[in-house]
Amino acid sequence: xxxxxxxxxxxxxxxxxxxxxxxxxxxxxxxxxxxxxxxxxxxxxxxxxxxxxxxxxxxxxxxxxxxxxxxxxxxxxxxxxxxxxxxxxxxxxxxxxxxxxxxxxxxxxxxxxxxxxxxxxxxxxxxxxxxxxxxxxxxxxxxxxxxxxxxxxxxxxxxxxxxxxxxxxxxxxxxxxxxxxxxxxxxxxxxxxxxxxxxxxxxxxxxxxxxxxxxxxxxxxxxxxxxxxxxxxxxxxxxxxxxxxxxxxxxxxxxxxxxxxxxxxxxxxxxxxxxxxxxxxxxxxxxxxxxxxxxxxxxxxxxxxxxxxxxxxxxxxxxxxxxxxxxxxxxxxxxxxxxxxxxxxxxxxxxxxxxxxxxxxxxxxxxxxxxxxxxxxxxxxxxxxxx
Numbered sequence: 001x002x003x004x005x006x007x008x009x010x011x012x013x014x015x016x017x018x019x020x021x022x023x024x025x026x027x028x029x030x031x032x033x034x035x036x037x038x039x040x041x042x043x044x045x046x047x048x049x050x051x052x053x054x055x056x057x058x059x060x061x062x063x064x065x066x067x068x069x070x071x072x073x074x075x076x077x078x079x080x081x082x083x084x085x086x087x088x089x090x091x092x093x094x095x096x097x098x099x100x101x102x103x104x105x106x107x108x109x110x111x112x113x114x115x116x117x118x119x120x121x122x123x124x125x126x127x128x129x130x131x132x133x134x135x136x137x138x139x140x141x142x143x144x145x146x147x148x149x150x151x152x153x154x155x156x157x158x159x160x161x162x163x164x165x166x167x168x169x170x171x172x173x174x175x176x177x178x179x180x181x182x183x184x185x186x187x188x189x190x191x192x193x194x195x196x197x198x199x200x201x202x203x204x205x206x207x208x209x210x211x212x213x214x215x216x217x218x219x220x221x222x223x224x225x226x227x228x229x230x231x232x233x234x235x236x237x238x239x240x241x242x243x244x245x246x247x248x249x250x251x252x253x254x255x256x257x258x259x260x261x262x263x264x265x266x267x268x269x270x271x272x273x274x275x276x277x278x279x280x281x282x283x284x285x286x287x288x289x290x291x292x293x294x295x296x297x298x299x300x301x302x303x304x305x306x307x308x309x310x311x312x313x314x315x316x317x318x319x320x321x322x323x324x325x326x327x328x329x330x331x332x333x334x335x336x337x338x339x340x341x342x343x344x345x346x347x348x349x350x351x352x353x354x355x356x357x358x359x360x361x362x363x364x365x366x367x368x369x370x371x372x373x374x375x376x377x378x379x380x381x382x383x384x385x386x387x
Contacts, residue, residue, distance in 0.1 A: 050259060055144065065150055208269055246286050314384070343386065
């Protein structure tokens with residue numbers, strides 16, 4: 001064992017898991033296609049059957065799905081592996097209707113109604129949009145409708161980075177945040193997080209439980225991606241980090257395993273469980289923590305970073321080293337340490353030009369420097385959420 005090997009706690013008995021009444025399930029491309037170039041309806045039927053059983057037992061389920069581009073490639077009969085954005089958008093536009101038609105038919109066998117929800121980052125980056133999407137999704141769940149959620153790849157451009165949510169793993173974590181889910185289940189074609197890449201190292205073993213996602217755990221993910229999917233284990237860990245920080249348990253598991261959703265939701269040890277790091281925070285701070293609305297960044301010195309983390313103080317100008325904009329008063333910003341590591345997200349009391357002018361100064365000098373003041377803090381602790 002090396003110094004980089006994560007120390008993993010012993011595995012408690014299954015009853016230690018809490019009861020899950022609202023879950024988000026994410027189905028990845030490799031799972032839905034069974035490693036082929038087309039949707040595998042047998043796999044999809046097994047998964048939708050499990051969702052139906054959960055809903056009949058009173059569990060609310062929101063579904064985040066990949067597979068539109070793979071479905072579009074199959075419908076068009078193209079073998080091209082072009083990666084340019086217009087081509088992928090054509091595939092997504094063609095495949096999305098086929099994907100939804102498949103879900104509609106499969107869920108109709110169980111007398112369940114589905115609803116298509118296509119999101120972009122702009123839809124939920126401001127507080128009003130966030131609440132609108134949240135209310136719509138919660139309304140669907142209350143009515144027994146199955147939300148089928150995907151990023152709107154037809155209008156989300158890789159070149160326009162601020163409009164892109166990214167991998168559907170991250171989208172699933174944001175949805176879990178939105179609806180205050182108890183559990184996020186990320187189903188893929190691997191059994192969970194291993195101590196090493198099991199396709200390379202035969203001694204690799206499954207890690208059944210992770211209490212905290214730190215740099216040691218992140219290193220286990222590697223950088224491998226599938227040719228068919230945009231994500232990898234790293235994005236799944238990033239999604240787990242966001243969801244657990246919002247009070248939601250996360251399980252990464254093999255979607256081909258028999259009755260996997262039933263087993264995980266019942267508390268059976270399957271896959272890798274990432275336990276919620278905090279109790280469920282208030283809705284406003286959940287929105288802040290998603291960082292979707294972050295417009296800029298302030299960099300703080302070591303003393304300020306420690307004070308924020310250990311004492312929960314407000315951010316004062318004296319601890320600020322730099323401001324990277326543009327951002328305006330009232331915008332959400334990232335607060336980062338000198339090494340670039342995010343410390344918190346919060347709502348700025350001053351715009352970036354003002355912050356640059358007062359950085360490093362005592363709060364009682366703000367009026368003298370700016371000619372006005374909106375408070376002694378760059379970010380008040382009540383408008384901040386720590387990471």
